[in-house]
Amino acid sequence: VTKTKIKLGTWGPQSGPAQFWGNVMVGIEAAVKKANAEGGINGRQIELIKRDDAYEPARTKLVVKELIERQGVFALVGGVGTPNGLAILPDVIANQIPWVSPSTGSTAFSQVKNGKLVSPTVFATYTNYENRIEVAAASRRQHPETLQGRCRVHQLLLRSRGSAGRHGRSQGVWQQSATRGESAARTHGNQPRVASLEAARVRRGSRRAVHRRQLRH
Structure with a gap:
């Protein structure tokens, strides 16, 4: 973060058999464009740095490492896939990098232990798989x-x-x-x-x- 700019990093499958999930980036880009047009965040413009991981967890680790260490992003946003997210979660927690809205329904990103979030810097907004099943089962019973x-x-x-x-x-x-x-x-x-x-x-x-x-x- 500088006086004029905030760097955010995102990634997703822009190539390979799962590249249709890469469309998640379109929404992120639209949100960033809108925020910048309205003056940014506290006067700072958002710079969004995108990377392609082809939906391969090993590659996800490499691109996220590059985003954090070389690009110096302040936070991560989005990112597609449960196996991909799990591959980088330890590094995100260790480096205390804020991560907003990972595209995965795994409870690993929203678990609570002893009254505290297991992933304190991860802000999950995606409904987890277990909750979806519970809601569907309750609705069917009623x-x-x-x-x-x-x-x-x-x-x-x-x-x-x-x-x-x-x-x-x-x-x-x-x-x-x-x-x-x-x-x-x-x-x-x-x-x-x-x-x-x-x-x-x-x-x-x-x-x-x-x-x-x-x-x-």
Whole structure:
């Protein structure tokens, strides 16, 4: 930090098979541009230094080391990936570098031990995976009929991504099946219909089996 400038460092996959996650940088750049246009931070302009780690943890360690030691960044912002973040977390803590909003849902970045954050300089804003599961489970328990089909939509879409990659097929078949399942679950109103839901699950299971055979052929 100087009288006129604040250096921030960020990184992400700008190359390699996971480069689509590199779009996270677009949002960071937009935020920095807006802040600078409004006068910066306490009169200081933000200089954002970007690096490509190709989503490889070993490379992440190298680029972050360079950002901290050679570029002298005041803080890190963003950064994509759980394995990548875990690879540099010890160095970030050891050097007491502020790190804002790492793009990972791992609880390692928000753990509390003896009333203190394990990572005192890391400011996690990304909802961790465990909390997401707990919220989804609680919602499903409270609203089994209305969420039954919706949960199936997400499950089938997740599976279809793998199938589409292997077989080159569209996700449309899975989406149509999931939508029908959601509609069927909602026709029973707001009262619990365990038997009906079980029957609907059996029917959807049969349809999934047919879809799998179609994908294989």
